[in-house]
């Protein structure tokens with residue numbers, strides 16, 4: 001895993017946006033895997049600015065998001081559909097046919113999960129997957145204990161995850177109890193992975209990821225140790241508990257574009 005240490009959230013966002021832009025410029029028909037939450041908001045803002053300023057082509061781009069809350073319609077103000085529309089799809093004028101999220105309000109959620117996997121396969125898989133990390137080490141909404149062989153599925157959210165995400169809802173009881181999420185194995189199939197971590201809240205998860213050499217299902221992010229091309233961009237607060245940050249010498253590193 002290559003670790004890029006940056007000062008703060010803004011630097012992380014700029015760096016990540018540069019990496020997304022480099023991917024899209026070198027392969028205009030890229031398939032990007034995207035995340036939501038607080039972490040990538042700045043990345044999307046910086047990427048939109050870059051794309052508009054530099055005017056590189058986005059017409060061949062395809063995107064697949066990691067997850068959506070079960071029970072929320074795409075128009076729901078707290079849905080990840082709306083988050084993506086507001087932060088990225090609308091500012092970039094991406095066509096609905098270019099963007100994909102699992103439907104949390106599909107009548108048959110298991111069928112929806114299968115459909116989503118099929119769609120990813122049909123476009124030839126994800127080139128670059130953007131990830132955040134949960135305080136408990138979740139990636140996507142794969143909570144501790146999720147099988148490393150999992151594909152897109154329905155996941156019951158941990159109370160700690162619902163608590164962490166309560167800041168986006170009026171009441172914490174409003175945070176849905178389930179999500180539909182790409183599985184660990186779906187994530188691991190991506191060509192390369194860009195993991196972002198910012199802020200004090202993430203320091204224990206980042207420490208465990210970098211310092212605990214065990215690859216175990218009780219810490220989902222540890223699955224990334226088995227991926228050949230992972231880059232983590234993390235800021236000083238997120239790296240605060242790590243004793244050494246020179247992790248670039250580990251077996252996996254940034255995939256040359």
Ligand code: F6R
Nearest residue numbers: 035036037038039132133134140
């Ligand atoms: C979001 C997702 C989650 C978040 C994680 C961190 O699509 O898949 O794994 O990346 O919960 O969330 P924030 O960035 O809000 O701290």
